[in-house]
Amino acid sequence: MSRVWNFSAGPAALPEEVLRQAAEEMLDWHGAGMGVMEMSHRGKEFISIAEQAEADLRELLAVPADYRVLFMQGGAIAENAIIPLNLLGERDTADYVLTGSWSVKSAKEAARYGKVNLAASAEASGWTSVPVLESWQLSADPAYLFVCTNETIGGVEYAADPDLARIGRAEVPVVADMSSHILSRVIDVSRYGLIFGGAQKNIGPAGLTIVIVREDLLGRASPHCPTAFDYKTVAEAGSMYNTPPTYAIYIAGLVFQWLKRQGGVAAMEARNIAKARLLYDYLDGSDFYENRIDPVCRSRMNVPFFLKNEALNDAFLTGAREAGLLQLKGHKSVGGMRASIYNAMPIEGVAALVDYLKTFAARHG
Amino acid sequence: MSRVWNFSAGPAALPEEVLRQAAEEMLDWHGAGMGVMEMSHRGKEFISIAEQAEADLRELLAVPADYRVLFMQGGAIAENAIIPLNLLGERDTADYVLTGSWSVKSAKEAARYGKVNLAASAEASGWTSVPVLESWQLSADPAYLFVCTNETIGGVEYAADPDLARIGRAEVPVVADMSSHILSRVIDVSRYGLIFGGAQKNIGPAGLTIVIVREDLLGRASPHCPTAFDYKTVAEAGSMYNTPPTYAIYIAGLVFQWLKRQGGVAAMEARNIAKARLLYDYLDGSDFYENRIDPVCRSRMNVPFFLKNEALNDAFLTGAREAGLLQLKGHKSVGGMRASIYNAMPIEGVAALVDYLKTFAARHG
Structure with a gap:
């Protein structure tokens, strides 16, 4: 069969150029005599691949210098636990905006680690709309405000970055699940405390999770947080506290380069x-x-x-x-x-x- | 450059046949019109790939029917936390055998979740030997006994499966980190309660963790265990509670088929x-x-x-x-x-x- 039009919600279609390059380099990357899958993550070849991928992602999203880019594992679903484990800190409450299946699942998992305040919910609309920012009812001192900015299943998307300054709550970090629309539009990263996404929709292969986190949010992890998922540990190790998903990072890097070629x-x-x-x-x-x-x-x-x-x-x-x-x-x-x-x-x-x-x-x- | 001899400790060399097949199928797997990286994990194509991979692994290791095979993420380092989070249950102690860097790291992480009894240690030898089974001092009622059966850094390996019946402790489940020698030799899976390994040494790409766990050990997870890493949840969802690392599973499956062709x-x-x-x-x-x-x-x-x-x-x-x-x-x-x-x-x-x-x-x- 020739290539089809693949409308999968994820894992999803990748640019043909990226796949062709990956196939060509499978046995020998840039004359290294080995493929990317076979490289030590601590060798100079792979380190150059990971550094280039991070630099390109930073350029594409204009990530400010005080944010760290982490390459992690476990997908967005694991992050639903990893986020409260890292960010609740000494606070007991996090605020969640419910806009569909994914944010409901996120809030449910967070409730295993702390108190979840439902700041807003679109359930009454049958998940066919999203609660406008002005309707969000934040708690007194939440550790963060969680929002899924694009719901893959329901098909709703916030049209703009949430700016909590507009409701007088600029101090609350916004945590955004952008799994299914990251890199699809220009965003202002500084509006967020943390952005995360499974790669398998708009970036690359399943098995890679991208986390972009403001530095001041590092170092608050609970004693129950597995060390491999402590953002501070991951950041300080340059995403190599454990062996990262090297091939997935390589493919994501090829996608970032393709995006740059697209303008x-x-x-x-x-x-x-x-x-x-x-x-x-x-x-x-x-x-x-x-x-x-x-x-x-x-x-x-x-x-x-x-x-x-x-x-x-x-x-x-x-x-x-x-x-x-x-x-x-x-x-x-x-x-x-x-x-x-x-x-x-x-x-x-x-x-x-x-x-x-x-x-x-x-x-x- | 032509292909080199790659002695990396991991990620490590893969069979050239496997890489060639992966390259050939990159844009179109078996006439599906899409590559494996682009397939929904819930579609019939990928499900057939995952089922075949599991069946081949079961055949290669003669995994008994009362063991579940899980395809997870986070590598062996994440398992160092995931294991106590899943297996301590109502017990407060786990026994650890120290044979080098990796088991030391495993014990240190486990101590964040419960009491660690050092059943034996080879530290006095400078990690140049391993404590014989007969010297292991198990605690009264440990949740499990942890051993790293091959230490990648130190280069020591237990020559035989640990058989706790020989020291009168057959009831204690043995948990074995086999990351760097799984599939390198015949093992008796029934000697173990749980076997795990990061794939990037002897199986396939980094980003895939293989867990083989006896069914009676499922369902003991701590309330602090992220749902995505609860073995029971993962087992019941056929390793698809979250999107699995699909491409890594596919490559592992090709390696399993290659192993079968090797005899x-x-x-x-x-x-x-x-x-x-x-x-x-x-x-x-x-x-x-x-x-x-x-x-x-x-x-x-x-x-x-x-x-x-x-x-x-x-x-x-x-x-x-x-x-x-x-x-x-x-x-x-x-x-x-x-x-x-x-x-x-x-x-x-x-x-x-x-x-x-x-x-x-x-x-x-």
């Missing part, structure tokens, strides 16, 4: 806006399909949609597969369909999806 | 014996080099050695590199040299090393 995050954001508009505009104009998310908070990365006649779901998916459009089935908790259109999905892929949507609607409408 | 673990053990003998016999017969480890517990995987005239160390390493023999420098805590000769190192690589040792000695002796 960086601002250029990627413009493409992502165009891709999302193409798909949402078609869905909105159709009587056959629908997207149920409040337009002000629709995700540019994860687009859930429904056939109005759900009896046609199986035929839709079968036809999509025949047309080379894969992994469009919606998450089981939502149903319907979902198209994840991360950075690595070109507009041609979205156009192919819209063509198929039209053809299928015309045949069955 | 399995027994055949590999015979080769490893021959490889180790070739190197140790030369070292022992030489006046120029020495290995300081008690012959009864010399590691077949990690061979530390010294030039008797250490002023020649730099010249030795420079000449080795020129001869295509890489990563021979010893661990900084031990000094000298170290040759790691895992499964993926063929006897031709060891022979090339011995040739170089002879040539260098002849020139400088």
Whole structure:
């Protein structure tokens, strides 16, 4: 089979250029006589790969100097515990904004380590909207405020960085799960105390977790925090307290270089806006399909949609597969369909999806 | 450069056949139209890869049916915390056998979660021997007995599976860190309660941790254990509570298939014996080099050695590199040299090393 259009929510499509380079370098990286997977993480070759990856990520996101970039393991789900284990410190409460499946899961895990104050919740909307910043009810002295800025399953996204100064709480560090939209748009890192994400959606292979953390938040870990997940220990060891997921860091680094060749995050954001508009505009104009998310908070990365006649779901998916459009089935908790259109999905892929949507609607409408 | 002989202690050399197959399948796995890195972990393609990997590992190690195989993240260092968090249960003590750097680190981390009884220690020997089973002093009712069956840095290895029945303590589960010799020799899994290892030495890429655990040890996790590292949760979710390190599992699976083509673990053990003998016999017969480890517990995987005239160390390493023999420098805590000769190192690589040792000695002796 030739390459398909892969709409998986994650692990997800990677740029073909990146995969070709990885394949070419598999047995011999830059004349080293060995592949990246075979290199000691303490050797000069791999250290140069990791340093370049960090430098490129810093450049792409304009990470300020007082933030540390950590390459960790365990994914966003492990971070749900690692974050309270590191950041609660002497405080007993953390504030959580609930916007869908992932933030609910994050809050539930945090409640195992401290008191969770629900600052806001979109549950009453059926997770089709997000609570606006002005509605967030922070507790008196939270260790941090947690928000998932893009919900992969529900398909909602905060359109702007949360600026707690606007509600008079600038002192509270914002912790953001950006797993499924990191690097898809320009962000102001200084608005956050900590940004984290599993790599397997918009960065690279599963098994790598990116953490960007403000230095003053290091050193507060609980005695129950495994040393390998103590941010201060990880930072001081340059992400090499334990052997890091070296190959995943290498692939992430190739993706960062690809992003720079694409013009960086601002250029990627413009493409992502165009891709999302193409798909949402078609869905909105159709009587056959629908997207149920409040337009002000629709995700540019994860687009859930429904056939109005759900009896046609199986035929839709079968036809999509025949047309080379894969992994469009919606998450089981939502149903319907979902198209994840991360950075690595070109507009041609979205156009192919819209063509198929039209053809299928015309045949069955 | 052509492929070198890579003696890295880990991440380490992988079989060239495995790397070639991975490169060929990078953009399109078995006609799926996508690479393994891009596949949803919940799709039928990846599930078939993970199931085959587990089945092959079970076959290679003859894992009994009442043991679960878990694919985790965080490496052996994270397991140093994850193990007491999972296994202490209502007991307050775990017994540790100290044989070198890694078991010392394991015991230190465990002491953060409970009481550590030092059942035995080889420290007085300068870590050049291992305490025999009959000398182990177990506590009255330990949650488990921890042993590192092969110390990567020191180069010592227990020659046989520890059988606690021989000291009348069959009820105590043995927890073994086998990171650097798993799959290098036939073992009796039933002698152990839990076996674990980071993949990056004898299995595959860094970022994957293999855990083989007897079912009755599941379900004892502390309330402080992150859910993503609760063995019971991981087992019940088929290692997919969080997104597993999919590509690392795929590479490990290719290594397992390669091992089967080599004749399995027994055949590999015979080769490893021959490889180790070739190197140790030369070292022992030489006046120029020495290995300081008690012959009864010399590691077949990690061979530390010294030039008797250490002023020649730099010249030795420079000449080795020129001869295509890489990563021979010893661990900084031990000094000298170290040759790691895992499964993926063929006897031709060891022979090339011995040739170089002879040539260098002849020139400088």
